[in-house]
Amino acid sequence: MRPFAYERATDAGAAVAAIAQPGTMYLGGGTNLVDLMKLGVETPERLVDVSRLPFDRIEERPGGGLLIGAAVRNSDLAAHRAVRERYPLLALSLLSGASGQLRNIATTAGNLLQRTRCAYFQDVSKPCNKRLGGRDPSGCPAREGDHRNLAILGHSAACVATHPSDMAVALAAIGAEVHVTGLEGERTIPIPGLHRLPGGDAQRDTVLERGELVTAVELEQLAPGLAARSTYRKVRDRASFSFAVVSVAAALEVDEGTVRDCRIALGGVAHGPWRAWRAEETLRGGPATPERFAAAAEAELVQAQPLRDNAFKVPLARNLITSTLASLAGEPA
Amino acid sequence: MSRVTHHADITLRINDAEHRIQVDTRATLLDVLREQLGLTGAKKGCDHGQCGACTVLVGGRRANACLLLAVAQDGLDVTTVEGLAHGDDLHPLQAAFIAHDAFQCGYCTPGQICSAVGMIAEAGEGWPSAVTGDIANGPPVLDDDEIRERMSGNLCRCGAYANIVPAIAEVAR
Numbered sequence: 365m366r367p368f369a370y371e372r373a374t375d376a377g378a379a380v381a382a383i384a385q386p387g388t389m390y391l392g393g394g395t396n397l398v399d400l401m402k403l404g405v406e407t408p409e410r411l412v413d414v415s416r417l418p419f420d421r422i423e424e425r426p427g428g429g430l431l432i433g434a435a436v437r438n439s440d441l442a443a444h445r446a447v448r449e450r451y452p453l454l455a456l457s458l459l460s461g462a463s464g465q466l467r468n469i470a471t472t473a474g475n476l477l478q479r480t481r482c483a484y485f486q487d488v489s490k491p492c493n494k495r496l497g498g499r500d501p502s503g504c505p506a507r508e509g510d511h512r513n514l515a516i517l518g519h520s521a522a523c524v525a526t527h528p529s530d531m532a533v534a535l536a537a538i539g540a541e542v543h544v545t546g547l548e549g550e551r552t553i554p555i556p557g558l559h560r561l562p563g564g565d566a567q568r569d570t571v572l573e574r575g576e577l578v579t580a581v582e583l584e585q586l587a588p589g590l591a592a593r594s595t596y597r598k599v600r601d602r603a604s605f606s607f608a609v610v611s612v613a614a615a616l617e618v619d620e621g622t623v624r625d626c627r628i629a630l631g632g633v634a635h636g637p638w639r640a641w642r643a644e645e646t647l648r649g650g651p652a653t654p655e656r657f658a659a660a661a662e663a664e665l666v667q668a669q670p671l672r673d674n675a676f677k678v679p680l681a682r683n684l685i686t687s688t689l690a691s692l693a694g695e696p697a
Numbered sequence: 698m699s700r701v702t703h704h705a706d707i708t709l710r711i712n713d714a715e716h717r718i719q720v721d722t723r724a725t726l727l728d729v730l731r732e733q734l735g736l737t738g739a740k741k742g743c744d745h746g747q748c749g750a751c752t753v754l755v756g757g758r759r760a761n762a763c764l765l766l767a768v769a770q771d772g773l774d775v776t777t778v779e780g781l782a783h784g785d786d787l788h789p790l791q792a793a794f795i796a797h798d799a800f801q802c803g804y805c806t807p808g809q810i811c812s813a814v815g816m817i818a819e820a821g822e823g824w825p826s827a828v829t830g831d832i833a834n835g836p837p838v839l840d841d842d843e844i845r846e847r848m849s850g851n852l853c854r855c856g857a858y859a860n861i862v863p864a865i866a867e868v869a870r
Contacts, residue, residue, distance in 0.1 A: 369722065370705060370768045391766070395746055395764050398764050398765075398766060415769065439758075439824065442824070442825070443823070452832055455825065456832065459825060459832070460827045463849055463851075464816055464819065464850050465746075465749060465752055465850045466850065468758045
C-alpha cells in the first residue's frame with residue numbers, strides 16, 4: 365500500500381477544507397476503501413477520517429420521514445425500530461448485504477459510495493475505463509470478457525459495471541435525498557439521481573462534485589399502505605454474504621383488487637440502483653393480477669441490452685419482479 | 698505548514714490493557730495486533746474482509762480487523778480471542794467449541810468464536826437478520842438457520858460447520 369498521511373476531521377467544514385488538497389480522500393468505515401488501497405486501485409496521499417463526525421444519529425422529520433446520519437453504521441440502521449416498522453424493505457436490504465462484521469463497520473454514506481466489484485476494476489493489471497478514465501485506449505475488457513454478473517440496463521461502450529449496494533436499491537424505491545456539503549455550500553441530491561449511468565465517463569459513479577461530503581440521507585415518508593406490503597428480495601449465487609445477481613425492492617398498495625400505488629427498484633442490473641418507472645406506470649390503477657405483474661416487468665425489461673453471458677438476468681429479473689409483486693399482493697396488509 | 702508524516706501515536710485498550718504505540722498509517726488493526734503486540738490469536742486469512750478469520754470485538758462489536766486502519770481506532774476498546782477466558786476458565790463458547798469438536802485445523806476458530814460472542818450480543822439486543830420472519834417484532838430465536846445466516850461472515854475451509862452450529866447453539870439458547 366502506498367504511504368499516506370492521516371488526519372481526523374473535527375467538523376464537516378474542516379473535512380471539506382482538507383479535501384481540497386490534491387490526492388486526499390474521505391475515510392468512513394473503510395470496508396471498501398481500505399480494500400481498494402490494498403489492491404492498489406485507490407492510492408490516496410492523504411485520508412481525512414470523517415467516521416467520527418457527529419453524523420451518527422437517526423432523527424424523525426416533521427413530514428413523517430427519517431433523517432439518517434451519514435456515519436450511521438449499516439447494522440444500526442437495519443436494527444433501528446422506525447426503519448424496521450416503517451421501512452421494512454430498507455431493513456431487509458441492509459440485512460441481505462455483506463456480513464455481520466462488515467455491517468458493524470460500514471457507514472450509510474460509504475454504502476452509497478462503494479465502488480463496483482467488477483473484476484477488471486479491482487485488478488490493476490487489467491485495463492478499465494472506470495479506474496483509468498480516458499487514459500486507457502484499450503477500453504472495457506468486460507464487454508467481451510467476464511461479464512456474467514454485470515449490467516443489462518443503461519450500460520455503455522465504456523463501462524458495463526454494476527453498483528453493488530443493496531441499500532441503495534431500497535432507497536431508490538422509497539425515495540430519498542442525500543444531503544451533501546462542499547466548497548460551494550450545501551445541497552440535496554435525490555435518490556434515484558445520485559448514481560449516474562456511465563455514458564462516456566465511466567470514472568464517475570455519482571453526480572457528486574469532487575470534495576462534496578455526504579452528511580445525511582433523508583427518507584421520504586412511505587405511506588403505511590405501501591410499507592405494509594413491501595420487501596427486498598435478492599437472488600445470488602449463494603444464500604448469504606454474496607452480492608446480488610438481481611435484486612428487487614418493491615412496495616405495493618392494493619385496494620379492492622386495484623393497484624393504488626407501487627414502487628419497484630432493481631439491483632445488480634445497472635451502474636446504480638434502477639428505479640423501474642415503466643413497470644410502475646404499467647401497474648398503477650390496473651388490476652393486481654399475475655398477468656399485469658408480468659406485463660409490468662416486461663415493460664421495464666424491454667429496455668435491457670444483455671451481453672453475451674448475462675442474458676439470463678433478463679428472465680431472472682422478470683420472474684423476480686413478477687413473483688415478488690404476486691407475493692406482496694397475496695399478503696394481508 | 699505541518700510536516701507530512703506517515704506514522705501516528707495512538708492508544709488502544711486491548712483485553713483491558715492500555716497500549717500506547719506508534720503505528721504506520723497503513724497498518725491494519727490486524728497487523729498491529731499480530732506484528733507489534735504479539736497477539737496472534739486473530740488470524741490473517743484473506744486480508745480482504747471475506748473470510749472472518751481476523752474477527753475481533755471493537756467497542757464490543759465484532760469487526761474484521763483486516764479492514765480497520767489501526768490509526769482510525771485510536772482510543773477504542775478491542776477484545777481479541779486472548780481476552781475471552783478468565784485465567785484457566787474458558788469462555789463458554791471456547792468450552793463449547795472443544796466439547797463439540799467444532800474445528801479441524803483451527804485457523805478460523807478465533808474468528809468464529811469472537812464473531813459468535815458479538816453475534817449473540819446482537820441477537821440479545823433484538824437485532825433481526827435476513828432470515829428473521831418478522832423483522833419488526835419479536836426477539837429473534839437463534840435457531841440453526843439464524844445462526845448460519847448471522848455467522849456467514851466466517852468461513853471454515855475444513856467444513857466444520859456441522860459442529861460449529863451446535864457449539865454456538867448450546868451457548869446461544
